[in-house]
Amino acid sequence: MFHYKGMEKFIKALTYAHFDIAGYDGQGQAWYTVKERFADKFQDIPLQTVTLYTHNPKGERVVPCIPASTIHDLVQFRRTAAYQNVIMVGYTLQKEPYYAPLRVMSGKYKVDVIGSRKDYGFTINENAAGPAASTVCVFESPIEAMSYWSMCKELQSPRMDYPMISLGGVSTSYVLTQFLKDHPSVKNIILGLNVDTAENGHTITVGQNATVRIQKEFGNKYQHPCAYSSPKQLE
Incomplete structure (x- = not known):
């Protein structure tokens, strides 16, 4: 089994049936947005404004998102379901998350987290x-x-x-x-x-x-x- 001291780089977040990962904040924590087709179902979920790191000229963007703690509560109440995925994060020299490919643990689904840029790989x-x-x-x-x-x-x-x-x-x-x-x-x-x-x-x-x-x-x-x-x- 693969294990080394930097393994926290690829155990970062789960994905969920009704939500997409919007990006990562400066502490490497994942934030989420509702998938467009489920927007009506989750109108009651409060949003928080947070700075996420992306590929625009300033390297960041401020967007309304849902924190992971809220998503966890929705799972507990069976309003959404967690997928078993792994996300492998690439960081800048300043330890800012910059690129995050997502892979399912069973199946062939592959996608990059929104806002990822391939200048800094895993x-x-x-x-x-x-x-x-x-x-x-x-x-x-x-x-x-x-x-x-x-x-x-x-x-x-x-x-x-x-x-x-x-x-x-x-x-x-x-x-x-x-x-x-x-x-x-x-x-x-x-x-x-x-x-x-x-x-x-x-x-x-x-x-x-x-x-x-x-x-x-x-x-x-x-x-x-x-x-x-x-x-x-x-x-």
């Missing part, structure tokens, strides 16, 4: 020191980053201490670009993106294409081996 060991600080491991999703960390731990690979980041998809390199900007000590990029093949049910080699793109984009300044082999073999 990260493990972002404050690595010593030799480990010179290398970052890059993955498509938080689950893949956590899986690789767990494999490194099982195999007692020194890579367990390396920073590991999730791109939140492979269409852009925003997360990697921001991480390298914030961590100038990094000299090596280990790419652990998916190997998409027909045998795996894929018709497009998205992971391989992204690997080639990142190698071209950052190849002049960084070393960039792939992480497809066992981390014990790649010490």
